[in-house]
Amino acid sequence: MDMTPEFIMLAFTLILAIVQIGWAGAARTAELGTKWNAGPRDGETPPPGKLAGRLIRAQANLFETLPLFAAAVIMAHIAGKDGQLTSVGAHLYFLGRLVYLPLYAFGIPYVRSLVWLVALAGLVMVIAALFV
Numbered sequence: 686m687d688m689t690p691e692f693i694m695l696a697f698t699l700i701l702a703i704v705q706i707g708w709a710g711a712a713r714t715a716e717l718g719t720k721w722n723a724g725p726r727d728g729e730t731p732p733p734g735k736l737a738g739r740l741i742r743a744q745a746n747l748f749e750t751l752p753l754f755a756a757a758v759i760m761a762h763i764a765g766k767d768g769q770l771t772s773v774g775a776h777l778y779f780l781g782r783l784v785y786l787p788l789y790a791f792g793i794p795y796v797r798s799l800v801w802l803v804a805l806a807g808l809v810m811v812i813a814a815l816f817v
Contacts, residue, residue: 691758691767691811694775698751701782705747708790709740736790743789746801747782750808754778757811766814774810777803 688696714722716734733741758775761767781804788797 689762689767690772691762691775694779695755695758698754698779698782701779701786702744702747702751705740705744705786708786709737709744712737712740735792739790739792743786746785746789750778750804754808754811757808757815761811761814764815766817768814770814770817771811774807774814777807777810779804779807781805781807 710722713733716737717730721730732738754775758767758771761771781800781802785797785800785804788800
């Protein structure tokens with residue numbers, strides 16, 4: 686099976702998810718040290734600092750929509766509905782998520798929310814293609 690543009694964007698989004706896990710973890714380890722990271726983490730952990738907190742929240746935000754995006758891309762392909770609408774939607778979703786991460790990490794308001802809406806619009810486009 687050939688990799689469709691939608692599947693390529695899904696693969697890039699999965700790579701982005703791994704990057705987000707690593708970046709959030711590295712920021713948290715920088716705050717608490719490698720001893721904490723390597724330890725059992727049994728005690729009460731202090732709340733994350735500004736950067737780590739933002740990265741953790743950005744990661745959680747991605748994980749809220751990633752299952753929906755993956756399911757929509759797979760469903761569209763299986764149903765034979767992938768085409769221009771799903772391709773553009775998948776690109777918007779991935780690019781929106783990619784730009785969203787540094788905007789959130791650096792605490793840039795409003796633009797971050799607009800970029801999130803672009804990613805959401807891409808997701809909606811992929812889902813809409815299932816019905817047209």
